[in-house]
Amino acid sequence: MINLTTLQSLAPHALLLLAPEVLLAAMAMLVLTFGVFRPKSMRSVYRITALTLILAIIALLLPLRLPLGDFTLFNGAIIMDDFARYMKCLILVAALAAIFMARDYLERTQLQRFEYPVLILLATLGMCLMVSAGDLISMYLALELQGLCLYVLAAFKRDSLRSSEAGLKYFVLGALSSGILLFGCSLLYGFAGSTGFEDLAGAAGTMPENLGLLFGLVFVLAGLAFKCSAVPFHMWTPDVYEGAPTPVTAFLAGAAKLAAVALIVRFLADGFLPAATQWQQIIIALAVASMVLGAFAAIGQKNIKRLMAYSAIGHIGYMLAALVTATFEGVAGILLYLALYLTMNIGIFSAVLMMQKQDSQVENISEFAGLHERNPLLAFMLAILLFSLAGVPPLAGFFAKFYVFLAVVEAGLYPLAIIGVLASVVAAFYYLRIVKIMYFDAPAEPIQQTSGFGLKFLLVVAGVINLAFFAYPAALLIPSQLGAASLIAP
Amino acid sequence: MILEAVAFYFFAGVCVTSALAVIIARNPVRSVLFLILSFCSAAALFILLGAEFLGLILIVVYVGAVAVLFLFVVMMLDIDFTELRSGLLNYLPVGALVGFILLIELILVFLITLTPGTTTPKAPSPPLHTTPNTNAIGEILYTDYFFLFQIAGVILLVAMIGAIVLTLRPPVQRKGLPPAEQIARSPSDSVETRDLVSRRGA
Numbered sequence: 001m002i003n004l005t006t007l008q009s010l011a012p013h014a015l016l017l018l019a020p021e022v023l024l025a026a027m028a029m030l031v032l033t034f035g036v037f038r039p040k041s042m043r044s045v046y047r048i049t050a051l052t053l054i055l056a057i058i059a060l061l062l063p064l065r066l067p068l069g070d071f072t073l074f075n076g077a078i079i080m081d082d083f084a085r086y087m088k089c090l091i092l093v094a095a096l097a098a099i100f101m102a103r104d105y106l107e108r109t110q111l112q113r114f115e116y117p118v119l120i121l122l123a124t125l126g127m128c129l130m131v132s133a134g135d136l137i138s139m140y141l142a143l144e145l146q147g148l149c150l151y152v153l154a155a156f157k158r159d160s161l162r163s164s165e166a167g168l169k170y171f172v173l174g175a176l177s178s179g180i181l182l183f184g185c186s187l188l189y190g191f192a193g194s195t196g197f198e199d200l201a202g203a204a205g206t207m208p209e210n211l212g213l214l215f216g217l218v219f220v221l222a223g224l225a226f227k228c229s230a231v232p233f234h235m236w237t238p239d240v241y242e243g244a245p246t247p248v249t250a251f252l253a254g255a256a257k258l259a260a261v262a263l264i265v266r267f268l269a270d271g272f273l274p275a276a277t278q279w280q281q282i283i284i285a286l287a288v289a290s291m292v293l294g295a296f297a298a299i300g301q302k303n304i305k306r307l308m309a310y311s312a313i314g315h316i317g318y319m320l321a322a323l324v325t326a327t328f329e330g331v332a333g334i335l336l337y338l339a340l341y342l343t344m345n346i347g348i349f350s351a352v353l354m355m356q357k358q359d360s361q362v363e364n365i366s367e368f369a370g371l372h373e374r375n376p377l378l379a380f381m382l383a384i385l386l387f388s389l390a391g392v393p394p395l396a397g398f399f400a401k402f403y404v405f406l407a408v409v410e411a412g413l414y415p416l417a418i419i420g421v422l423a424s425v426v427a428a429f430y431y432l433r434i435v436k437i438m439y440f441d442a443p444a445e446p447i448q449q450t451s452g453f454g455l456k457f458l459l460v461v462a463g464v465i466n467l468a469f470f471a472y473p474a475a476l477l478i479p480s481q482l483g484a485a486s487l488i489a490p
Numbered sequence: 491m492i493l494e495a496v497a498f499y500f501f502a503g504v505c506v507t508s509a510l511a512v513i514i515a516r517n518p519v520r521s522v523l524f525l526i527l528s529f530c531s532a533a534a535l536f537i538l539l540g541a542e543f544l545g546l547i548l549i550v551v552y553v554g555a556v557a558v559l560f561l562f563v564v565m566m567l568d569i570d571f572t573e574l575r576s577g578l579l580n581y582l583p584v585g586a587l588v589g590f591i592l593l594i595e596l597i598l599v600f601l602i603t604l605t606p607g608t609t610t611p612k613a614p615s616p617p618l619h620t621t622p623n624t625n626a627i628g629e630i631l632y633t634d635y636f637f638l639f640q641i642a643g644v645i646l647l648v649a650m651i652g653a654i655v656l657t658l659r660p661p662v663q664r665k666g667l668p669p670a671e672q673i674a675r676s677p678s679d680s681v682e683t684r685d686l687v688s689r690r691g692a
Contacts, residue, residue: 032651073637074634074637077637115654115655118651119648119651119655122644122651125644129641137635137638138641141638141641141642142641144645145641145645148645148652149652151652152648152651152656155656156655158655
C-alpha cells in the first residue's frame with residue numbers, strides 16, 4: 001500500500017485520487033452561490049447537479065485505466081481502494097437517481113428550492129468519504145456530514161407535520177447514536193492508542209480479549225447499527241421513511257443504506273478482522289433480529305413507504321448475515337447484494353412517484369388495485385421488481401440472496417442460513433400480496449400516471465437490470481469480487 | 491513556586507465561589523455574570539497549567555459566545571425564574587446523589603494516581619518549553635489534519651444551510667394597501683358609535 005502523507009507530499013496525482021470528492025464539494029458551493037443569485041433558474045440548477053454527479057463518476061473511473069492500486073491519503077484518514085471505488089460508484093448513481101426523481105415531484109408539491117440539490121451533493125460527499133474512511137475521526141466526520149444533510153432533507157417539506165416529525169425524530173435519534181459511537185471511539189482510542197483502522201487491527205491482534213477494546217467495539221457497532229437501521233436500533237426507520245418526501249426516502253433507502261453498510265464492513269474488516277470471533281456474535285444477533293423483524297413486521301403495513309422501510313430492515317439482516325462469515329466470499333456477496341438492492345430500490349420508488357391521484361401521491365397499497373389494466377407497463381415493471389425483492393429465481397434478487405447464503409453455508413453457519421431462508425420465505429408473502437392486489441383485485445379509483453420521462457426511464461432500466469442480470473452476471477460479479485479482495489484476501 | 495501556588499489557590503477559590511454564586515444568586519443577570527467570572531478563572535487555571543490555547547479558547551468561545559448568548563436569552567425572554575426555582579427541594583436529593591457519585595469518582599481517580607505502578611500521564615509532545623501549544627496545535631491542524639479540518643468546515647456549512655432551509659420564510663409579497671379591499675369597506679364595518687358617560691371612559 002502506498003502512503004501519501006501530509007500536504008507537502010500531496011502531488012497532483014494524489015489530488016487526482018480525491019477528484020470526485022473535490023468536485024462534489026466545489027460544485028456544491030458553486031450551485032449554492034448560483035442558486036442564491038439566480039433563484040428563478042431551477043432547471044439549470046438541476047442540470048448542473050446531474051452533470052456534476054456524472055463527472056464525479058467519470059473522475060472516479062478514469063484512474064482505473066492506470067495500474068494504481070491501493071492508496072492511503074492524509075496519514076491513513078482516507079483509503080482509496082477498489083472497495084471504495086465500487087461503493088462510490090453505486091452511491092453516485094443513487095444520488096443521480098435522487099436528482100432525477102426529485103425534479104418533477106418537487107415542482108408538483110411546490111417544494112422547488114435550490115437547496116435540495118446542494119444538500120444531495122453534500123450528503124453524497126459525506127457518503128463517499130464514509131466508504132473510504134480509514135480512521136475513527138474521518139469516519140465520524142463523514143457520518144456527521146451525511147447525517148446532517150439527511151436530517152434536513154427528511155424535514156424538507158417543512159409545512160407538513162409528518163415531514164417535520166420525520167426530520168426531528170431522525171435528528172434526535174441520529175444525534176443519540178452519534179454520541180454512542182463517539183463514546184465507543186474514545187474507548188478504542190484509549191486502549192489502542194491510535195485512531196487508525198490499521199493500528200486498531202494491530203491492537204486487536206495482540207490483545208483480542210482486552211475488555212476496553214471490546215467495550216469500544218460494542219458501542220461503535222451500536223452507533224453504526226443505528227445508521228443502517230439494524231434491529232434493535234431500527235425504530236426510527238418506518239416513521240422517517242413515511243414522513244420524508246418520497247425522493248428523499250428513495251435517497252435514504254438507497255445511497256444512505258449503502259454507505260452505512262459499507263462503513264460497517266470497512267470498520268470490521270479493516271480494523272477488527274483479527275478479533276473476528278469477538279464481533280461475530282454481535283453481528284449474528286443483529287442479523288437474526290433484523291431478518292425476522294423485517295419479515296414479520298412488514299406484513300401488516302398499508303403504506304408502501306412503511307413497507308419498504310421494514311423490507312429494508314430485512315435486507316440489512318441478510319447483508320449482516322454475510323458479514324458474520326468474515327470471509328472474502330461474504331464481503332463479495334454483500335457488495336453484489338448492495339448493487340442489486342439499489343436497482344430494486346430505485347425502480348420501486350420511481351414507480352411510487354409515478355402514481356398520482358388528483359393532487360396527492362398514491363402511497364396506500366390498497367389503491368394499487370387494478371393497476372395492471374390502466375398502466376400495464378408500470379404494473380409489469382413493479383411486479384418484476386417485487387418478485388426480485390422476494391428473491392424469485394431467474395431475477396437478480398435471487399442471485400443476490402444466493403451468493404449471500406452460499407457464503408454463510410460455506411462458513412458452516414447452518415442455523416443462520418436456515419433462519420435467513422425462512423425469513424425470506426415469509427417476506428415473499430407481502431411482496432406477492434402487492435402483485436396480487438395489482439393484478440387480481442377489482443380496480444379502485446383510477447390512478448394517473450405522471451408524464452415525466454426521467455421516472456419512466458429509471459423504472460424501465462431498473463426492471464431490465466433485474467430481469468437480465470442472469471444473462472451476464474459477470475458485469476457486477478467481477479467488480480464486487482475486486483472490491484471485496486481489497487478488504488479481505490480471497 | 492510560592493507565587494504559582496498563591497495564584498492557583500486564588501483562581502481556584504474564585505472559580506468555586508462564583509460557580510456557587512451562579513446557582514444561589516436571585517437575579518438571573520447576576521447569575522450569568524458570575525458564570526462569566528467562573529469561566530475566566532477556569533481559563534486562568536488552564537494558563538497556569540501551561541495549556542494557554544485551551545484557556546484562550548475557553549474565553550473566546552464560552553465567555554465571548556455562549557455566555558453572551560445566555561445574557562441575551564435572560565434579558566430578552568420573559569422567563570419566570572422564581573417559578574423555575576420553585577422545585578428546588580424536590581430535586582435536591584437527586585442532585586445531591588449525583589454530586590456524591592461524582593465526588594466518589596474523583597476520590598477514586600485521585601487514589602489510583604497515588605498508588606505506584608499505575609500509568610503516569612504522558613509528557614506533552616513537543617515539550618512545552620520548546621513550542622507553545624498554540625503553535626503545536628496549529629502545526630498539526632493545518633498539515634496532518636488538514637483534510638479533516640476542511641471536512642469540519644463543510645459540516646458547519648451544512649448546518650448553516652439546514653437552518654436557513656428549515657426556518658427562512660420568503661418575505662410577504664404584498665406590502666402596500668390593497669385598493670380593492672379599501673374601497674369595499676363600509677363605515678359600518680369600521681366605525682362604532684357609543685354613548686359615553688361623562689368622566690367614565692369607554
